[in-house]
Amino acid sequence: MKNFFNFKNKNVLIMGGSSGFGAEIAKLFNSQGSKVWITGRNIKKLKNVYKKCKNKSKIFYNSIDVNDQNELKNYVNLLKKKIQHLNVIVYCCGTNKRSEFNKISNSDFDSVLNTNFISAFNFYKLIFPLIKNKNIKTRIINFTSIFSGRTYEKRTSYSTSKAALKALTKNLALEWCNKNITVNCISPGPFLTEINLPVLKNKKNYNDFCQKIPLGRFGNTSEILSSVLFLASDESSYVNGSEIIVDGGWTIK
């Protein structure tokens, strides 16, 4: 049988690979023989991912804050010295600050918009030289959210940032497809990761959330991997500017 998912020696970059989805995705591609580059701010968390990867010569971590344009620029320059072309990019970094609209501070709004959206805009401006060779295909996957199309109480900053990231996904998909690049997004529903700790720690909030999910539970990070594999693979060649929703049915209710 044909091997549909061959990622051996592919260069895979995961922005936000120090925890949650990004860490799982890093371990997955490392186990497939890819060269995996991960970023995040917290060096301890990055080292932890490194430790859990079996193929130590194929996992590379760097601590950068995506909201610092110089750090972003230096990191991309470093990548340019190490590799010729990126085959897969997963833009996974993200944050959330939950608040009623009337109580959102400008600094919190900026912080969410910057981390979830503006940083991606800056990153894609810089990374283009590493993906523009149209003889080699590139797959880009942005982590949006169910809140990019629908919303929930106290999610103005988050849903605005994710809606913007989804719009960026579609625009890049349109403009870059002539370079053999496809750009898609994955919109997860509620999963058991750090970003949801405030919800997970509040039993009532957590149960309210679960009642709105047809499957009645939060997702495990492993349940996102098949969508990532598909979008990163050769088999998704005619999928461009699309969104895969992985939410236990939250959006159908």
Ligand SMILES: NC(=O)c1ccc[n+]([C@@H]2O[C@H](COP(=O)([O-])OP(=O)(O)OC[C@H]3O[C@@H](n4cnc5c(N)ncnc54)[C@H](OP(=O)(O)O)[C@@H]3O)[C@@H](O)[C@H]2O)c1
């Ligand atoms: N979990 C869910 O239920 C859910 C649902 C919908 C969408 N998403 C999206 O999925 C993506 C991954 O989230 P997750 O659930 O895996 O949460 P997570 O465990 O909190 O991961 C977030 C990642 O973003 C990185 N990050 C945050 N701010 C950063 C900054 N300023 N500079 C560099 N890196 C930064 C974090 O690294 P450091 O902490 O090391 O800085 C971490 O690697 C996010 O975009 C999130 O919005 C998650």
